[in-house]
Amino acid sequence: xxxxxxxxxxxxxxxxxxxxxxxxxxxxxxxxxxxxxxxxxxxxxxxxxxxxxxxxxxxxxxxxxxxxxxxxxxxxxxxxxxxxxxxxxxxxxxxxxxxxxxxxxxxxxxxxxxxxxxxxxxxxxxxxxxxxxxxxxxxxxxxxxxxxxxxxxxxxxxxxxxxxxxxxxxxxxxxxxxxxxxxxxxxxxxxxxxxxxxxxxxxxxxxxxxxxxxxxxxxxxxxxxxxxxxxxxxxxxxxxxxxxxxxxxxxxxxxxxxxxxxxxxxxxxxxxxxxxxxxxxxxxxxxxxxxxxxxxxxxxxxxxxxxxxxxxxxxxxxxxxxxxxxxxxxxxxxxxxxxxxxxxxxxxxxxxxxxxxxxxxxxxxxxxxxxxxxxxxxxxxxxxxxxxxxxxxxxxxxxxxxxxxxxxxxxxxxxxxxxxxxxxxxxxxxxxxxxxxxxxxxxxxxxxxxxxxxxxxxxxxxxxxxxxxxxxxxxxxxxxxxxxxxxxxxxxxxxxxxxxxxxxxxxxxxxxxxxxxxxxxxxxxxxxxxxxxxxxxxxxxxxxxxxxxxxxxxxxxxxxxxxxxxxxxxxxxxxxxxxxx
DNA sequence: GCCGTTTTCGGCCCGACTGTTTTCAGTCG
Numbered sequence: 001x002x003x004x005x006x007x008x009x010x011x012x013x014x015x016x017x018x019x020x021x022x023x024x025x026x027x028x029x030x031x032x033x034x035x036x037x038x039x040x041x042x043x044x045x046x047x048x049x050x051x052x053x054x055x056x057x058x059x060x061x062x063x064x065x066x067x068x069x070x071x072x073x074x075x076x077x078x079x080x081x082x083x084x085x086x087x088x089x090x091x092x093x094x095x096x097x098x099x100x101x102x103x104x105x106x107x108x109x110x111x112x113x114x115x116x117x118x119x120x121x122x123x124x125x126x127x128x129x130x131x132x133x134x135x136x137x138x139x140x141x142x143x144x145x146x147x148x149x150x151x152x153x154x155x156x157x158x159x160x161x162x163x164x165x166x167x168x169x170x171x172x173x174x175x176x177x178x179x180x181x182x183x184x185x186x187x188x189x190x191x192x193x194x195x196x197x198x199x200x201x202x203x204x205x206x207x208x209x210x211x212x213x214x215x216x217x218x219x220x221x222x223x224x225x226x227x228x229x230x231x232x233x234x235x236x237x238x239x240x241x242x243x244x245x246x247x248x249x250x251x252x253x254x255x256x257x258x259x260x261x262x263x264x265x266x267x268x269x270x271x272x273x274x275x276x277x278x279x280x281x282x283x284x285x286x287x288x289x290x291x292x293x294x295x296x297x298x299x300x301x302x303x304x305x306x307x308x309x310x311x312x313x314x315x316x317x318x319x320x321x322x323x324x325x326x327x328x329x330x331x332x333x334x335x336x337x338x339x340x341x342x343x344x345x346x347x348x349x350x351x352x353x354x355x356x357x358x359x360x361x362x363x364x365x366x367x368x369x370x371x372x373x374x375x376x377x378x379x380x381x382x383x384x385x386x387x388x389x390x391x392x393x394x395x396x397x398x399x400x401x402x403x404x405x406x407x408x409x410x411x412x413x414x415x416x417x418x419x420x421x422x423x424x425x426x427x428x429x430x431x432x433x434x435x436x437x438x439x440x441x442x443x444x445x446x447x448x449x450x451x452x453x454x455x456x457x458x459x460x461x462x463x464x465x466x467x468x469x470x471x472x473x474x475x476x477x478x479x480x481x482x483x484x485x486x487x488x489x490x491x492x493x494x495x496x497x498x499x500x501x502x503x504x505x506x507x508x509x510x511x512x513x514x515x516x517x518x519x520x521x522x523x524x525x526x527x528x529x530x531x532x533x534x535x536x537x538x539x540x541x542x543x544x545x546x547x548x549x550x551x552x553x554x555x556x557x558x559x560x561x562x563x564x565x566x567x568x569x570x571x572x573x574x575x576x577x578x579x580x581x
Numbered sequence: 582g583c584c585g586t587t588t589t590c591g592g593c594c595c596g597a598c599t600g601t602t603t604t605c606a607g608t609c610g
Contacts, residue, residue: 025582029582062582275594
């Protein structure tokens with residue numbers, strides 16, 4: 001059982017206990033443990049065997065026992081009993097905005113409601129409004145929420161959410177009286193998907209800004225409208241995709257801005273740690289101020305707030321409570337890699353396989369973006385649906401590259417391939433042809449259904465091939481659409497480290513694969529990471545910064561990312577690898 | 582259920598908004 005599967009079950013236990021009316025601190029312990037497990041570095045099985053899992057903060061005796069049972073047997077009677085005791089419809093009801101475990105339980109206990117259908121029916125005949133603590137407005141809100149199920153409240157790809165958030169933000173920034181304005185929350189932290197948009201504005205007069213927010217053209221519905229905080233359901237269309245998201249606006253004074261920025265950026269766990277640290281040092285921290293015995297501590301920026309707590313400033317991408325606060329207290333924070341430091345790209349397609357423009361056009365587009373080298377990585381022969389290249393077409397492309405390299409100035413085209421990893425872990429070209437490339441990106445595009453062991457072994461075998469330079473999109477996931485193939489990532493990373501291979505961070509917005517949680521582990525194992533746009537058109541080259549964000553979330557510096565090196569150094573290193581060191 | 586320089590009990594971050602109620606509980610972040 002994988003970390004994510006274990007985490008999902010711990011989360012489910014927390015939710016089921018909430019629906020049974022259990023103490024919030026106990027249910028929170030399960031939700032916290034779920035988050036902790038999903039972000040664990042290293043392999044669960046190994047940690048259990050080495051008896052180190054119990055040392056992790058938030059994993060006590062009971063959690064350790066349950067996780068061990070899940071990992072070793074794949075089952076847990078405790079959760080099965082809970083599932084039997086709580087109707088599944090009740091869990092589903094929690095997805096309705098404004099409806100939490102207390103209300104769900106009350107309706108179940110008093111009206112026997114255990115499905116969304118029964119809930120809708122009870123609202124329509126006015127039964128719900130009669131309950132103690134409920135009323136007509138609550139009932140209407142629930143009905144509205146039932147209708148909205150499936151459109152609002154779903155996570156959205158971060159790049160789409162950012163487009164919508166930026167549109168609203170720019171509108172607010174243009175208003176008179178606005179001093180500072182920022183997108184906060186998961187968008188500022190660079191998460192790969194977003195559940196909502198958080199906007200913070202500082203101004204002496206909140207009212208006109210609130211008004212502008214709730215009447216903006218993006219507004220679909222106003223769900224809250226107070227003096228300092230308002231909430232809307234916002235929508236826009238991005239490249240033919242309709243995006244619908246909740247958006248919150250907070251307006252504070254400019255003195256309060258750094259505290260509010262810190263608070264609204266999160267993560268929740270990072271904030272809890274900061275507040276705990278504040279308490280330990282005799283302060284109290286909230287979204288408006290840091291207050292000590294002698295009154296508020298003046299801070300103009302986030303840096304000031306961290307400094308007042310004896311910490312170095314933590315970049316938003318690192319604020320996930322995975323050790324960054326301890327680091328900020330004791331040592332230097334790594335200087336995270338920046339988009340401008342990427343000097344070339346390796347994994348891209350042209351019309352020769354499934355790209356939309358020619359090699360020459362792609363290379364010129366790369367040069368326009370300031371890249372020194374453009375690596376072509378068209379598909380290999382087995383991937384016929386993507387017009388994969390046969391060996392003859394590969395050699396023809398090499399000739400084209402040689403000719404273009406004589407003609408084009410300021411950008412060097414590298415001879416690469418995105419070579420399929422076949423079902424048995426062998427590669428899609430013979431060894432002689434593979435040895436002729438400057439580098440080889442090895443990727444899985446078929447047989448997604450293999451068992452975890454088979455898939456892991458297949459990929460590790462491919463990594464052992466001397467011509468392979470890097471592993472492309474390591475899990476094959478498509479965010480919000482398709483789970484990655486089953487894989488023991490720890491073993492894959494161990495293999496990459498053993499054979500001296502690189503791992504790709506695929507920057508396509510629906511891939512972002514390697515996931516940031518594994519990026520940290522890869523770095524710890526000394527594996528070089530490569531940020532690739534997997535571009536199929538010139539526009540796709542602009543995905544690179546999304547991959548840089550993943551790298552930053554994995555604490556990577558310039559030195560950890562191979563394509564921050566210049567073309568001469570890259571060629572030298574690729575040559576060295578081809579000679580077998 | 583977790584945790585501990587207040588260590589085996591008694592806390593557990595803190596505040597906005599809504600709707601219900603009339604001082605507060607529930608939800609959300």
